[in-house]
Amino acid sequence: MHARSIPADATPRAHDDARRAGAAWLAEALRASRADTLATFEAYRRALPDLAVPLRGGLNPPLWEIGHVGWFQDFWIGRNPALPDGPRADPAAPRRAPAGRADADALYHSSFVEHASRWSLPLPSVDETLDTLAAQLGRTLALLAEADDDDDALYFFRLALLHEDMHHEAALYMAEQLDLPVESPGFAPAPLPEPPPPIVLDAGTWRLGDAAPGFAFDNELGPHDAPAGPVEIDAQAVRWAEYLPFVEAGGYRDPRLWSDAGLRWRHETGATGPAALRHDEHAGWTRRRSGRRVPLDRREAACHLNAHEAEAWCRWAGRRLPTEAEWERAAVTHPETFRRGDAWEWTASAFAPFPGFVAHPYRDYSAPWFDGRPVLRGGSWMTQPRVAHPRYRNFFQPWRTDVPAGLRSASRRT
Numbered sequence: 001m002h003a004r005s006i007p008a009d010a011t012p013r014a015h016d017d018a019r020r021a022g023a024a025w026l027a028e029a030l031r032a033s034r035a036d037t038l039a040t041f042e043a044y045r046r047a048l049p050d051l052a053v054p055l056r057g058g059l060n061p062p063l064w065e066i067g068h069v070g071w072f073q074d075f076w077i078g079r080n081p082a083l084p085d086g087p088r089a090d091p092a093a094p095r096r097a098p099a100g101r102a103d104a105d106a107l108y109h110s111s112f113v114e115h116a117s118r119w120s121l122p123l124p125s126v127d128e129t130l131d132t133l134a135a136q137l138g139r140t141l142a143l144l145a146e147a148d149d150d151d152d153a154l155y156f157f158r159l160a161l162l163h164e165d166m167h168h169e170a171a172l173y174m175a176e177q178l179d180l181p182v183e184s185p186g187f188a189p190a191p192l193p194e195p196p197p198p199i200v201l202d203a204g205t206w207r208l209g210d211a212a213p214g215f216a217f218d219n220e221l222g223p224h225d226a227p228a229g230p231v232e233i234d235a236q237a238v239r240w241a242e243y244l245p246f247v248e249a250g251g252y253r254d255p256r257l258w259s260d261a262g263l264r265w266r267h268e269t270g271a272t273g274p275a276a277l278r279h280d281e282h283a284g285w286t287r288r289r290s291g292r293r294v295p296l297d298r299r300e301a302a303c304h305l306n307a308h309e310a311e312a313w314c315r316w317a318g319r320r321l322p323t324e325a326e327w328e329r330a331a332v333t334h335p336e337t338f339r340r341g342d343a344w345e346w347t348a349s350a351f352a353p354f355p356g357f358v359a360h361p362y363r364d365y366s367a368p369w370f371d372g373r374p375v376l377r378g379g380s381w382m383t384q385p386r387v388a389h390p391r392y393r394n395f396f397q398p399w400r401t402d403v404p405a406g407l408r409s410a411s412r413r414t
Contacts, residue, residue, distance in 0.1 A: 014384075014385040014386045015385055015386060015387070015388050015389040015390075015392075016214075016389070017029070017386070018158060018161060018162060018215070018386035018387070018389075019158060019212075019214040019215040019216070019389065020212075020213070020214035020215070022149050022154070023144050023145065023147055023149060023154065023157075026144060026154065026157050026158065026161065027141055027144055027145070029161055029386060030137065030140060030141065030144070030157070030160070030161055030164075031137075031141075033161055033164045033165055033168070033384070033386075034133070034137055034164065036165075036168050036184060036384075037066060037069060037164060037167070037168055037171075038066075038130075038133075039184065039185075040168060040171050040172065040182065040184050041062060041065075041066050041171075043175075043181075043182040043183065043184070044062045044171070044175070044180070044182055045126070046181075047175070047180040047181050047182055047291070048062070048180065051063050051126075053174075053178060055116060055119050057115070058174070058177065058400070058402045059174055059177070059178075060115075060118060060170075060174070061118055061119055061123075062171070063123050063126065063129060064107075064108070064118045064121065064123060065167060065170075065171060066129060066133065067107065067108050067123060067124070067129050067132075067133075068108040068110060068167070069133075069163070069164050069167050070099075070100075070129075070132060070133040070136040070137070071098070071100075071104050071105075071107070071108035071109070071136075072108070072160060072163055072164075073136055073137070073140055073160040073163075073164065074098060074099050074100075074104075074136040074139065074140070075095065075098075075104075075105075075109070076156045076159060076160060076361075076362070077139070077140045077143060077156050077157060077160055078096070078099055078136060078139040078140060078143065079095040079096040079097070079098060079099075080093070080095065080096075080156060081093050081094070081095070081096065082361075083143065083147075083153075083156055084147075084148065084152060084153050085152060086151065086152030086153065086154075086155030086156070087152070087155055087218070087360045087361065088152070089155075089156075089361045090361070091361040091362070091363055099132060099135040099136045099139055100124070100128070100129075100131075100132030100135065100136070101124060101128075101132070107121055107122075107123060110364070111363075111364045140157070140160065144157055151213065151214055151215065154215070155215060158214075158215040159215070159362065161386065162215075162386060162387055165383075165384035165386050165387045166387060168184075168384065169380070169382045169383050169384065169387070169404075172184060172187060172382040173382055173402055173403060173404050174402070175290075176276075176288050176304075176402075176404075177402045179288055179291050179292075180290075180291050181290045181291035181292070182290065182291075183290050187381060187382055188381065189297075189300045189301065189303070189342070189381045190300070190342065190381065191297055191299035191300055192236055192237065192239050192299055192300065192301060192339070192342060193236075193299075195234065195235070195236065195239075195242070196235045196236065196337065197235065198232040198233055198234055198235060198411075199232070199233050199234075199235050199330045199334050199337060199338060200230075200231075200232050201228060201229035201230060201231050201232075201233065201326065201329060201330060201333075202229050202230055203229050203230045204228060204229045204329075205225040205226060205227055205228055205325075206225070206226055206228035206325045206326075206328060206329040207223060207224070207225055208222075208223070208224055208225075208226050208324070208325055208328065208354060209221055209222040209223045209224055209354040209355070210223045211391065216391075217360070217365065217366065217392070217393070218357065218358065218359055218360040218365065218366050219351070219353065219354070219357070219365075219366040219393055220354070220391050220392070220393060221354060221356075221357070221358075222353070222354025222355045222356045222357055223354075223355075224354060224355050226323070226325035227323075227325065228323070228325040228326045228328075228329040229326065229329070231322065231326050231410050231411055232410065232411040233322050233326055233327070233330045233408065233409075233410045233411075234408035234409050234410070235334075235337050235338060235339060236301075236339040236342070236408065237301040237302070237339075237340075237342045237343050237345060237378075237406050237407065237408050238301070238302050238313070238406060238407050238408060238409060239298060239299055239300060239301055239302060240285075240296060240297070240298040240299075240300055240301075240302050241298040241299060242302070242317075243274075243302035243305075243313055243406075244285065244298065246312075246313050246316045246317070247273050247274065249316075251312060251313070251316050252266065252271060252272050252273055252312075253272075254316075256315075257312040257315045257316050258308065258311075258312050258315075259308065259311055259312075261308060261398065262308030262309075262311060262312055265306070265308050265398075265399050266308070274302070274304065274305060274309065274401075275304055275401040276288060276303065276304035276401070277296060278293065283295070284296070285298075300342070301342035301343040301381075301406050302343070302406045302407070303342075303343045303380070303381075303404050303405065303406050304401050304402065304403070304404060304405065304406075305346075305401065305405060305406050305407065306346075306398055306399050306400055306401045306405070307346045307374050307398035307399075307405075308398055308399065309401075310346040310405075310406070310407040311346075313407070313409075314407070314409050317409065318412065319409035319410060319411065319412065320348065320409065320410055320411075320412055321346055321347055321348040321407060321409065321410065322347055322348065322408065322409070322410040323347060323348050323349050324347045324348075324349040324375045324377060324393065325349070326410060327345065327347055327377045327378075327408075328377065328390060328391060331377070331378075331390040332390050332391075340377075340378040340379060340388070340390075341378060341379045341380070341381065341383065341385070341388055342378075342380065342381060342406070343378070343380050343381070343404055343405055343406030343407075344376040344377070344378055344379065344380050344383075344394055344403060344404060344405040344406070345376060345377050345378045345405070345406060345407050345408050346374050346376055346398075346405060346406075346407050347374060347375045347376065347377055348374070349374065349375045350372045350373070350374060350375070351369060351370060351371075351372075351373050351374065351375050351393065351395035352370050352372075353366070353367075353370055369395055373395050373396060373397050373398060374395070374396075374398055375393050375394070375395055376393075376394040376395065376396060376403075376405055377390075377392070377393070377394065379392075380404035380405070381404065382404050383404075
């Protein structure tokens, strides 16, 4: 299993390997990813014997989730006649028959299966779903063994691996929202040290979109220079120890600290503090943990905060959110001191295409979401290190508190 953060002095290679390693490494990673998927699904079965979850945004039926993960892998690998073409593959090319049910596309194709309908679909049984997952993975590994060792030929194997890892993280934070006793070995938050000195970036620019050889998501491509300094940026995420004084000082009640969108969110939800926490005059601050409330460790990264909360804390502290160019420049040029992987970190940058954007075959990965939502960077303690590449751009709506997101801050512009 992996560390719960990516310490500045011991950055693992998994995020590079997922994008550059050859077939042998990918085969082992695909098996490991599937093992995590199945272990977490079994934890759901123990916690929810009927696997029933409420119909609401941010959730999916667990049986649909694992069926979708296997379907995605088979759709883009086992059934894909343009597999060797990689990012230039025709996404509309007629597909081979599914490894499982003939109606798999009607059940699991997330581009066409509406979210609300997933609760009423005639899904296969658990046993049938697990059998299909095994067949799908077997077909994937057989094709991987025959694939050429080049970036185009390995593109969809890398995509499927990272897609499954992302769904595993979603399963973990979905369990937190449902207060379920679902744990995955090796996935737990870690205490952070006292804030070290900030990282200082002199005036300059940073080359965004300059992906190295290997795999890259379409929204990461498009080399261009962006301003990235002068600035001082935190060397680690903001901890509860730094965030809670804002709450205790009445920060949620002070309209001067909130943007117009943040004020609307606060009024609509009635939020008076972080959604993940509760305060009791006897127990103090507690947080959710595997279906129970536990005392809050203030040394942990502040997590399950939305972008509005992150911005309000920054105004209160006389700080601001970094741009993604500032964040990436600090992460890449100061790997020995820039700690990441404790919480996804909101940035001040909107999720938008880089110059010359061209959608990859999985058309719905990026393009539908270029709507002004913020970029997040880094990774959380629920994130597989294979996903947490320093150039990876995550993106969620600014009001989401289910995502394990927090912040690091930067100095105000002068």
